Amino acid sequence: MKITVNGKISEEAIKVVLNTQKEKVKLIDDFCKQEKLDALTYKDSELEYEYSKEAKQDKPKSKKVEVRTDA
Numbered sequence: 344m345k346i347t348v349n350g351k352i353s354e355e356a357i358k359v360v361l362n363t364q365k366e367k368v369k370l371i372d373d374f375c376k377q378e379k380l381d382a383l384t385y386k387d388s389e390l391e392y393e394y395s396k397e398a399k400q401d402k403p404k405s406k407k408v409e410v411r412t413d414a
Contacts, residue, residue, distance in 0.1 A: 364390050
């Protein structure tokens, strides 16, 4: 996420801006997951955000070992 602010702003104003951007990002993420999008780039006057689908990491399959018993 990239946010650009020109000039000095108060700590409270920063918190408001960041909370607003967090809500936008959550909305974009939810939309992309619902629509099953792999990637999306969003940019407006306050927020620049790139969504990319998280790659699933498959667990490596354990190797089956054949056990022989001599009788």
